[in-house]
Amino acid sequence: MKTMTRSIVALFMATSAMAQNMSYGADNFYRSNNVTIQPVSFPSQYHTNVAGNLFFLKDLNCSADCPAIVVGHPMGAVKEQSANLYATKLAEQGFVTVSIDIPFWGASEGEPRNGVSPDLYAEAFSAAVDYLGTQGFVDRERIGGLGICGSGSFVISAAKLDPRLKAIATSSMYNMGALSRNGLQHSQSVDQLKAMAAEAAQQRWTEVDGGDVQYTSGTQNHLTANSTAIQREFYDYYRTKRGEFTPVGSTPELTTHPTLSTFTKFVNFYPFSGIETISPRPMLFISGDQAHSREFSEDAYSRAGEPKELFWVPGAGHVDLYDRTELIPIQRLTDFFGTTLA
Numbered sequence: 001m002k003t004m005t006r007s008i009v010a011l012f013m014a015t016s017a018m019a020q021n022m023s024y025g026a027d028n029f030y031r032s033n034n035v036t037i038q039p040v041s042f043p044s045q046y047h048t049n050v051a052g053n054l055f056f057l058k059d060l061n062c063s064a065d066c067p068a069i070v071v072g073h074p075m076g077a078v079k080e081q082s083a084n085l086y087a088t089k090l091a092e093q094g095f096v097t098v099s100i101d102i103p104f105w106g107a108s109e110g111e112p113r114n115g116v117s118p119d120l121y122a123e124a125f126s127a128a129v130d131y132l133g134t135q136g137f138v139d140r141e142r143i144g145g146l147g148i149c150g151s152g153s154f155v156i157s158a159a160k161l162d163p164r165l166k167a168i169a170t171s172s173m174y175n176m177g178a179l180s181r182n183g184l185q186h187s188q189s190v191d192q193l194k195a196m197a198a199e200a201a202q203q204r205w206t207e208v209d210g211g212d213v214q215y216t217s218g219t220q221n222h223l224t225a226n227s228t229a230i231q232r233e234f235y236d237y238y239r240t241k242r243g244e245f246t247p248v249g250s251t252p253e254l255t256t257h258p259t260l261s262t263f264t265k266f267v268n269f270y271p272f273s274g275i276e277t278i279s280p281r282p283m284l285f286i287s288g289d290q291a292h293s294r295e296f297s298e299d300a301y302s303r304a305g306e307p308k309e310l311f312w313v314p315g316a317g318h319v320d321l322y323d324r325t326e327l328i329p330i331q332r333l334t335d336f337f338g339t340t341l342a
């Protein structure tokens with residue numbers, strides 16, 4: 001019996017090891033010997049707590065004038081996925097950084113769990129600015145924002161309303177509004193959009209009548225023969241040791257999946273409308289030139305005012321920039337924030 005269990009475990013481990021691709025220095029859970037990490041939490045403007053991790057060099061010495069960066073995680077993820085990695089790498093370069101869980105996700109408050117509210121997601125970036133600016137060691141005039149994947153659109157949304165964010169960078173950005181309205185490369189028809197809204201509305205009836213919450217989209221829990229290349233790309237990160245993480249209070253089955261009845265809130269989310277008003281604050285859009293999401297960075301770049309830069313990582317796909325340390329352009333980010341938050 002024991003032997004059998006052991007061989008099943010071995011088989012499982014072999015299968016999951018085969019599934020993950022650790023090339024180009026994939027290191028999602030990287031910890032730096034040079035950097036202190038402290039769990040923190042702070043209130044949003046709506047009096048809900050936002051959870052984060054604060055990172056800074058162990059030998060940091062900048063009494064009250066440190067530059068700081070708020071870092072947001074991919075949509076469906078939590079701060080332990082990609083955001084902590086970027087925050088750690090930038091802390092090594094001398095920035096104070098804070099990775100945040102967006103509301104309804106991870107250790108941040110908000111019900112229902114895995115709920116969607118793009119306004120409250122953007123608010124979390126401003127709440128992090130409140131927090132950093134009241135710590136005594138951060139210069140209020142030197143705070144920037146960095147959003148990965150969906151958070152790229154949330155930090156832009158925040159920056160339009162909050163000029164305290166002095167410089168904005170995105171990596172592998174997903175415009176969650178455009179994605180929900182149009183699909184990738186405008187693959188979704190108006191009829192499909194209406195069907196999605198109708199399904200969410202029907203589910204709302206179910207919930208108000210006392211039925212169970214349902215979840216949607218996100219990363220497949222199991223691959224099938226029909227799984228698309230994009231589904232496999234996400235699975236390799238979110239469903240293997242490479243990047244999987246289950247926050248307290250969630251379960252592996254629920255991670256990455258927003259609730260079906262709130263997901264349609266993204267349909268009314270237009271983060272690039274008015275993006276030019278962020279100028280003259282600088283913007284940097286980073287994308288792999290092979291990324292299935294590259295249309296969003298191109299669109300944002302074309303609409304943004306000056307100064308702006310579209311930085312292509314040759315050969316990189318969308319998820320590659322979540323954790324592959326040999327592809328994430330930390331040096332470019334360091335120069336960007338070093339200059340713009342000088």
Ligand SMILES: *[C@@H]1O[C@H](CO)[C@@H](O)[C@H](O)[C@H]1NC(C)=O
Pocket residue numbers: 021022023024316317320
């Ligand atoms: C692993 O990922 C890298 C980076 O995306 C890619 O170039 C390579 O083809 C992948 N390897 C396999 C076996 O899928």
Ligand SMILES: *[C@@H]1O[C@H](CO)[C@@H](O)[C@H](O)[C@H]1NC(C)=O
Pocket residue numbers: 061062
């Ligand atoms: C910190 O910086 C100040 C001013 O730059 C300097 O006077 C002080 O000696 C430094 N402290 C340490 C511990 O390095």
Ligand SMILES: *[C@@H]1O[C@H](CO)[C@@H](O)[C@H](O)[C@H]1NC(C)=O
Pocket residue numbers: 032034092093
């Ligand atoms: C850690 O700090 C040491 C001493 O300052 C430095 O030589 C090293 O490059 C740092 N490592 C990283 C990864 O930043």
Ligand SMILES: *[C@@H]1O[C@H](CO)[C@@H](O)[C@H](O)[C@H]1NC(C)=O
Pocket residue numbers: 224225226
């Ligand atoms: C794959 O797609 C085919 C054709 O749409 C369908 O008949 C089949 O059930 C699907 N298989 C799985 C495992 O989803």
